[in-house]
Amino acid sequence: MLKCTINGKEVQVKAGATIIEAYMEAKENIAHYCWHPGLSIAGVCRMCMVEIEGNPRLQIACNTKVAEGMKINNTSAKVKESVEWTLGFHLINHPLDCPICDQAGECGLQEYYMSYGKYNPGMAEQKVKKNKVVDLGSKIVLDSERCILCDRCVRFTSEVSKTNEFGIFNRGDHAEIGTVDGMPVENNYALNVVDICPVGALTSKDFRFKQRVWYLKEFETVCNGCSTGCNIKVHFNENGLYRVKPVHNEAVNGYWMCDQGRDLYKFANKEFRQIKATKNENGHVVTLSAGAAAKEVGAMLNKSSGLALVLTGQYTSEEYNSILSYAKNLSAEIYYWKNNPESWDEFDGILYRGDHNPNTKGLELELSSAGIKAKDLKDLYSAIESGKVKTVVVAAPEVQKNYENLEEVFNKLNKADQLIWLTSGRNDLFEKANYVIPMKSFTEKKGTFVNHKGIEQKISKGVTIVSESLSLSEIVELFKGNDLVGFNIPTYERPQLLGGV
């Protein structure tokens, strides 16, 4: 460990650490555009100038290593003047179109202009015109004029996604980022370049012009797109969810997430949701409140025999815990609905896994701790045909698009006398079930997902989108005939199993 002083604060850093890392350690502000902790060092933006005691010249913090006893500051007039000049150069050809720029409000140029700039630009020259509104495929729009050539996107596509789409073409003040012949950037990690772009050069087609960022709030949770369980923050306001960005977690996803996962917030929004419970009485569909439907179903389940419960890996461990103990009391058979289990072991080498369930491990843990051996869906089909199973309760997948055989399974299960379909997502198909009850999406409930490595991660309730929707734990209470007033989700303790799963 090395000791150094950052703006008067003493910090310890690992040998070989750079000054900018020491700044992060000391939680001191330092201006930077090109440096990103998840990428290699470029040293091109020259914004992170620091003064090192005993060194007559300013140094860039991102590419200078800390030495024992170094006294570093970036608060002196000399540093401030230098950063101000550097920023001035960055802005020479910048169009200053903030009012129509999607990045406004979270833009590095705006931020540092407020702390270092606030001068009248002395540039009387014409600005260089570059390509604007360049369509880079289905995900990204490029505005070359706004770019400050930090080359983060170039390093991301060469180091992380290894797809090498972005490059810096031409020279001098004509230099601009782009792809060869405007080739679209369609790799599954493409939208990370939008996140790391410090200015408005790369913007997301999905989010573009949808909302000003200062009208958005955020909360952190875990992605439910696959068994990796990337840490994410969801940006939302009173009209719904708008976008998802990754949150750094070295043990799980590093700094990134995939574009598949970024898309899933849509399914939590109202237009894709089951809003009310429905009841199908001989082909006549009646709408009723979720609570009333759950109580009706509960009363029916208490009386019926030949019960089956179908589970998917899309719910939290707490929910599995409650519903499994309820099912045990009613001696219901448990069936496990696996989507594409043959590709569960697939992995793209970065983050995206073939198992598109956030909590497969959690479900398996709960099943084995309850001593239940879940049966395959095929057994359920034959049990329904033979009349052994009369009533089927299905905790249906939240992300329907990851369950390609959804329609087929639904139709087969609907042959049972009673089908109770618990779902957060809407689908016209479901109305044929005897009961459909709206469930909470992953953004509306507290709980635990256990990822493929067995890492337990808490998801948090950030929003309420469908106010009537229920979690499995809540629905169990209603099934039992209890009220939800004062009901708290039981605190979760991970079952200790020898050897694990």
Next chain:
Amino acid sequence: MFQLSADGKKKVQEYLKRYETKRSAIIPALYIAQQENGGWVSPDVVKHLSEVMELPMTHINEVLTFYTMFNKKPVGRHHIQICTNVSCSMAGGHDLADYLCERLGVVDGEMTKDGRFTISRAECLGSCDTAPVIQINIDDYIENVDKAKLDQLVNQLK
């Protein structure tokens, strides 16, 4: 579809071995390819080189667009570059360029309709003592140029 000749391919392979990183061989490889492709580098050339050198197209395009000595547009059989840097300019380089453009009915960087010439102004060609100087294609230098010499050249070159 552009393909390097067997000989060209061999040369590119040799350059790939010569340097520590493959990217260092991009400039010589582009020169070889440019010559084989009639004096310019088309998108096809970039694609072919990326396959031969096993490098992403982006890396090759970055080098290609950085250097003005690679032509991104088709050029005539005789690419006449007139030096207009300080010495040549003082010795009348710009006048010569204007004269030649007018005579051939083209503007700077344009190719004549018959595909014989492309005229462009170049930065210092490193022969200031014999200014003004012009360079034709890659290797021909013509020194102490005047209008008469240019006329002679235009008549001579087919």
